[in-house]
Amino acid sequence: MAEFLYSSMAASASIDSGSGGRVVFSFDRGLTRNIAVFLAVLLLVFSAYLIFAGNGGETSRTPIFLRDVSGFSAGEKEALLEVAYAAVDDFYAGRRRSDFDPSFGGVGNEVYVVFRLDGRRWGAGRASCGNLAESVYNAAYRILDEKSCDGTLTCYGGRSLKDADFQAEVFILDRGFEVSDVNIFRVKKSGMHGLEYEPGVHAIRIIHGAGNATYLDDVLIQGDVEPERMVERLCGSLGLDGFCANTPGVVVRLHRSTHFMKLERDGRVLDVFRGNIVTDELPRLRDVNESFNAMSGWISANLNDEGFFNYLYFLGSGSYSTSNNMIRQLMASRFLAELAGEDEAYLDLHRRNLEYVFENWYLRDGDFGYIYFSDKSKLGATAMALRTLAYSPLLDEYGVEAGCLANTLIGLQNEDGSFKAWMIEPDYAYDEDYLLTFYSGEAILALTEYYGRTGDERFLDAALKSQNYYLVEYVDRLGENYYPAYVPWHTMSLYRLYQITGNESYVDAVFILNDELLKIQQTEKPEFIDVWGRFFNPRYPQYGYPHSSSTGVYLEGVTYAYELARERNDTARMKTYGESVRLASLNIINLQFDSENTYYLNRPERVLGAIRVGVAQNSIRVDTTQHSADAFKRILTVFTEEEFSAQTPG
The missing domain is CATH 1.50.10.20 (Glycosyltransferase)
Structure with a gap:
């Protein structure tokens, strides 16, 4: 399951006065590409306040907030997926864009992008900026730019995405909440009903000190693993032994997401739920x-x-x-x-x-x-x-x-x-x-x-x-x-x-x-x-x-x-x-x-x-x-x- 795990040990954040007031995050290239724990806290703070920054002699106000992940329209999903595909085009063309759809401005939800080739995860990245489209772009670009997948090259398989028929997936996470009883993860997933954690619906994040590690919601489904095992793997990635969720200083958070993808670039947008394409339309x-x-x-x-x-x-x-x-x-x-x-x-x-x-x-x-x-x-x-x-x-x-x-x-x-x-x-x-x-x-x-x-x-x-x-x-x-x-x-x-x-x-x-x-x-x-x-x-x-x-x-x-x-x-x-x-x-x-x-x-x-x-x-x-x-x-x-x-x- 290594290719599904996202971990981070350090990150820094600054307000770029030349970027229209957006929040820009810089990462230590010697570490993993993922967002540190204090970043999540920072986003929560920014969701409640206005950030002011100079912009070419003018004063602008860009609200940073977290959108309800269930409220994205089909058109917005189409646009965000195209941004992910465009990031691949730009990478192989040797360019990087800096202008993004202003309608996504101020939306600070954490974003994950996954590229998939021949049924396997080719790479995955995450980002969170002051513009949701920019977050998608940065997460997608980072996959290719950093030439790594969870610290290894194993998920790349030596194949290039250039001119390949690959799939793009986008996950947009909500604010999340802290788990009140971590022992729920010891329950077998078949017996989980009415608990804080819903198998295959929530992403799991474990935070310890300056580090955090996350499994997205579809990992439990695609890997067909039990929640307790997922927690143990997350703990191990942070250097903690066994089931660390009840260890002092460890915080476990759960996040809902909206997950959507395309099987091909000019295909239709598919809404994914629990790693599946489901419908509420009664069959004929x-x-x-x-x-x-x-x-x-x-x-x-x-x-x-x-x-x-x-x-x-x-x-x-x-x-x-x-x-x-x-x-x-x-x-x-x-x-x-x-x-x-x-x-x-x-x-x-x-x-x-x-x-x-x-x-x-x-x-x-x-x-x-x-x-x-x-x-x-x-x-x-x-x-x-x-x-x-x-x-x-x-x-x-x-x-x-x-x-x-x-x-x-x-x-x-x-x-x-x-x-x-x-x-x-x-x-x-x-x-x-x-x-x-x-x-x-x-x-x-x-x-x-x-x-x-x-x-x-x-x-x-x-x-x-x-x-x-x-x-x-x-x-x-x-x-x-x-x-x-x-x-x-x-x-x-x-x-x-x-x-x-x-x-x-x-x-x-x-x-x-x-x-x-x-x-x-x-x-x-x-x-x-x-x-x-x-x-x-x-x-x-x-x-x-x-x-x-x-x-x-x-x-x-x-x-x-x-x-x-x-x-x-x-x-x-x-x-x-x-x-x-x-x-x-x-x-x-x-x-x-x-x-x-x-x-x-x-x-x-x-x-x-x-x-x-x-x-x-x-x-x-x-x-x-x-x-x-x-x-x-x-x-x-x-x-x-x-x-x-x-x-x-x-």
Whole structure:
């Protein structure tokens, strides 16, 4: 992360009487190019007073103030980015300008400029003058003039910006504030909600004596690091050991910024938030379709040469994890099986995937078959393998395996209809009731779908037996046993069993479950627009942290609830569920990688179309995209364009 860190140990400031009263800062070239701590204090003082200076025999008054960083217009951003590009032109032409747009005069916000080439930071600089355009120019010029990037040449890569197709980014910082409780940085970013520090939104600055060091707000996202680690790195750059934030004499400040850029000089200005390009414009059905196609492309491309899916990708390091999870692998396998059943273009990929799964993870014991991995066999994994075959156009080739998997699900069913969570138990303690909030609905759904392919009443009877048991446990006793994870799986199984039996009590159960689920969705427009529509409510910490896979599977379940509400002409629920669907779609689209928000990656092909884990968790797990793709496929099945666009919250 060295190229993201800005540190300063000394600086001086003076008022230049020949410069129209602007504040000019001079830096010791033997030190880093960044602004010293007292400069920040000086700016705060200047924001409250008028500075007077002689100018060619006249007396001028130039107010130095800090602008609200949220108030810059698109035209102003365009002009400031052009100033940054012009600084590069001037440097290579051997000139340096001294006149700047007076409309930016008196604006003393601290500015950072970043140049990026081939997805890597080529260089970065900062400045703060009495004219915001001049600050941008000086920061940009300094990058090339000082021939350094955080004291090294590593981020230059030996390439010149002259005539290169590079990107320019501008950060404008606000006044900031001192952190009252530095221990907030020890909280994992996934658990940070409602604290002074918002991951990916605030820049962090540590001040000690005459030195300071800063990480901009996007560092946590692009590096996919925890706040505590960032603080430790800042401390280290100042010669302090470990987590120095609570050391006497150390001050920690947070700053909001406006961050904008261009991918090319004549391109459009992009507003960047948490290292991402986000929108508050509700999607249309064609947007959902475009997003779905991109997800499908990523899932198929993510199937590796061996025949299984790359499970987890860390964008910060550009590496794949060696960990794995059978249920999540097989949920992606089921999705690919469905695609292959509809489009022969996916058939070879599906066949390769099935061959790997059943050669490496499938075991058989007489009439029973199961998925075995890491010395254990989960009910949920066996259920997902059966679901995969139930959707597969190759079911006839795997008929024996499918029958054995189905036998195992029935074999794990207790007399009362409940399930056992394991075919082969692990050697560690576990909470079976918790596991069954996931596995029970998955198993019922697998049996129901397999019945749909075979017509064998034995599997339908088993599904009904278990469904009726869990209706009591999860619906009638909702107040005692409620947990959101079981809602989408039982919504889907109840929907399918209703289609078969016409039992209206199953529809009532779907409504009860989804009415409760929507209590955790972010339906009101929030301060941070990228969380709008997700399924997470900090008032219910017992339900876990926000995760895009949760939003995806919850969204899929709500589409079934909407369809049933429409069938009953329940207009109130149609409105509630429909608005939920459209908002959750917005949240997922805002988490998707596309050609614009991959600007900081040198291997964008690995992530295009994928859904990241969360707004501050910049990694991709196979099920984050698979669940979202399943949900979007359902939306495209259930809604017309007119019907979807009519779902307008508020």
